[in-house]
Amino acid sequence: MTTITRLSVEVDPTARNLRTSAAVLESLPVSFQRSGEGVADVFIADGAPGWERRCLAAIEAGCRAVLVTEPEGLTPPDLHALDEAAEKRNVLVRLARGWSSNALTAQFSAAARAWDYSAVLVESVALVPAPADFSLVLRDQLGLIRAALGGTLVLDTRRATINGYTVVGRHTSHDGSRPLLLSGIASSAIPANASLRVLALAGRLSLQVFHGDSARPGSAVLGGPEGELHLPSIYEDSYRTAWISLHRALASGEAVSTDLADLATDVAAL
C-alpha cells in the first residue's frame, strides 16, 4: 500500500471550478494542498465542454489522478477513449456528479441491495434551477438511478414540457421489469434536488439528494412490512465526497475507477 497524506492539486482555472474547488480545498487541508512547482498529483477539471482535452494534457504531463466536476458533452466512444488513455498511464479518473456521487446514494444503494419486495414502479423527479440543459439533467437522473438501483434503463416516451420533460420507460433488474417515470422540472420554488422512489408489492424505497455543492442532508428511507428504516443523515456535499473518495483510492493504491464507464452508460441510455 502506498502511504499518502497530502496530495498536491492543480485547479483548472474556470470561475465555476475555482469557486467549487476553493470550498472543498478549504475543508480538506490535511488531504490536499495547492500545487507549487512541477506536476500536481491531482488535476481538478471543470466539466465544461473541452474538459477531456485538458484532462488528457494533465495525464500526459504525469499527474496521478484527475477529478472532473459535472462533466458535460462527450459521447460514449470519447469517454471510453479517455478511460483507455488514463488506464494506460495508470491514472485514476474520478467524476464529481451532484446526485450519483452523493455519499447517501452509495449508502442507499448498499441498503437497497438487501431489500427485496418486488418493485412495480421506479420514478424520479429532478428539480433544477432555470435555465437548464435538460439533456444533462436527464443524463444525471439516469446516473442517479444506475448508482442507486443498478439494472438497465430503456426510455420509450420523451415529452418536452414548457420547461422540463416527462420520460416514460422501463427499469429492468435481476427480479424483473417495471415502468419507469422520470420528470425534469425547472423551478426556483424548491431547492434543487433529485428524488427517487420505488414502489413495491409490499414496500417502498425513497431517496432524495440535493445539489452537488450543498451539504444539506438528503433522505433515504427503506420501507417494508415491518416499518421504515431511515438511513443516517450525511452532512457532506457530493463534490467533497468525490475528493475524499479519490484521496482514499490513491492512498490505498487502488487506482481503478468505473466513473467514465458509468458516465458512458448514462449517455448511451439517453
Place this chain on the structure above:
Amino acid sequence: MTQGIHLPGLVRLPELFRVRNIMDVDAAGAAAVAARHGATTSSSIDELLADESVDVVAVCSPHPFHAAQVIAACQAGKRAVLCEKPFATTREDAEQIQAAAKGSGTHIVVGAMHAYDPAWVAASCAWSDLPEQVETIRSTIVLPFNELFEDWGTELPGRVLPARTRPIGDARIGIITARMLGLAIHDLPLVRSFLPDWRNLVVTSADLLDPVGYLVTLEAGGRSVQLVGSFRNHWKPEWRLEVYGGRSALEVEFPPPYVHGGSAVATLHAGSTSRTFGTFPFNGYEGEWRHIWRLLNEPGTQNASVGSLVDDLAFAVQIAEKSGEFMAEELGE
C-alpha cells in the same frame, strides 16, 4: 361509502344533520343501518324521495345509477344532493343533471372530498399566480388495499373482497379506463384547476401497475400531468398532489380514506419561503357535509357550478377514454 364514510361522518356533526331515511334494495340491510340512527327505511328511490323530512340526499349507489337518482332528487325538490363520483358516466347524463338542478334550484355537490379538504381550500386562497405558471402536475394515490382503512373506520358485515387477478390482453383496456374513473378521478378536479387547456389533452402513455394500479401521463396546453395510482399490500398510504411552477410550487399530502384523522397538509413553496396549511381537525369528507350545511344555511355561500362539475366529469371521461385508446394502440402494435 354510506357505512364506511358518510354515516360515521354525519354522526360527528349532530348539530348540523340528522339521518332520516336509509334506502337500499336490500331491505334487511337498510333496516339494520337505519336502526342505529332511529331512521326510517326505503327500498326504492321513489319511496325515499317521497319522504318530506329529507332535505339532503346522499347518492352512494353504483355508478350507473347516479345520474338518474340525482335527477330524481332534483325533480322531487330536494334542497341538496351529495353524489359520489362520478356523478354521471356520460357527458349527456351530466348535462341532464345540470338542467334538472337549474330547474329545481337543488345544490349539487360531488363527493370529490379533497376539493373540500380545509387545507386544500386554504392553500387555494393563497396560491396567487401559481395556476398561471404551472409546468408539471403529479397526482399520486398509492394506498394499502381498502379493507385496511375500512376496518379502521367501520365494520362492514358480509364484506366480499374483490378478486385481484392480473389483467391480460384486451382486458387491460377496460381496466385502465376503470382505474381512471374509479381511483384517479378523486383528484382530477384538483388537477383540472391547473389546466386551462384541459379540453385538448393528449395521453402520452398509459400502463397498468402490479398488482392493482396505473401509470398515465398526459399533456394539455404544454403542461405535463402524471397520474400514479396503486393499491398494494403495504401499510403506508401516500396520497399526494404536487404542482410545480417556475417560481412557486404546491405539495399536498392528503390523509388516507375512511379514517377521520384530520385534514391534508398543504405547503406552498416560493423560493426560500414556504407556507403550510393544516393539519385542520376535519377532513374532506366532513368538509363536504359542512359545505352543504353552509349552502343551506348561510346565504351567499358559493357552490361549484353544475357546469363546472360537468367539466370535471368530461375531463375524467376524456382521460379514461384516451388512456384506453392509448393502451389499445399499444396492444395492437
